Amino acid sequence: MGEHHADFANFETSGREEALALVLQHYEALTTNQDNWVCNLANASSLLWHAYHTLQIPVNWAGFYVSYGQDELVLGPFQGKVACQTIKFGKGVCGKAAAEQATQVVCDVNKEPDHIACDGETKSEIVVPVVSNGETLAVIDIDCLDYDAFGPLDQYFLERLAKLISKTCKF
């Protein structure tokens, strides 16, 4: 690790497991003594974006939707193009993950009847809920320009990230 915060976003690896493990490690380092959720999710978005881009996986959106009450998600920090502002629990892939408190891995968003298209170029998506004491606090949402970009390894590490987020952030 170098002397600047930006160095946390420099992933010198070609392995997905190593890159995602580094995301967790860097997230923990960045959130020591810092529980501001906006700050922590903004840096987490940057870590995810740069990890996948280091792996040459064409992620076009990486970020968060955050719960307001237990019926609506509102756009949180992210990296990528402009996104939809609000999503009702149960609607689309993010809303389903929030309502069911279960990770959604979508190989082809065009085959998902209820998919909300913020970006017509997105081909696949993974959404992981951040849950604490039975409440959905937020969802991690990552979109990719490739079909079938995400699998069990992504799910494993993103679910670990979600647990870290629920422990380190005050919402």
Added chain:
Amino acid sequence: MGEHHADFANFETSGREEALALVLQHYEALTTNQDNWVCNLANASSLLWHAYHTLQIPVNWAGFYVSYGQDELVLGPFQGKVACQTIKFGKGVCGKAAAEQATQVVCDVNKEPDHIACDGETKSEIVVPVVSNGETLAVIDIDCLDYDAFGPLDQYFLERLAKLISKTCKF
């Protein structure tokens, strides 16, 4: 404008004045009936990032620090590499803009004695305060890999964006 939110981040122009005017126009469209500051600043970061990149200006960070009290800035939504979490009012370029409630245009950050380097690659920077009723709510911060990247035109449009933000966001 197309049918997806992401299309707001597609700037088909080669002119800086037109691109920055479009940022304002798109920001207004995106914040109609939406006053959530995290949501609005997240989309604003995306608009700024994509506008400058369309112009082939190598912006490496575009986003916000938000006031907690009137003595500390905390990292808000942004696009780019991981950034410093907190900045005291008066410290560095962001802290100076927050404390003095005045835009800072820095041609060469290495000549700025009090510059806080989140990324050692940054060469120039513009910071514009978002002020309401005498209080600094936030600062817009944009960094570039080129020296002397920002001038009066950027200042003009970013100060208009800051006014729009103070009107459209509940902090």
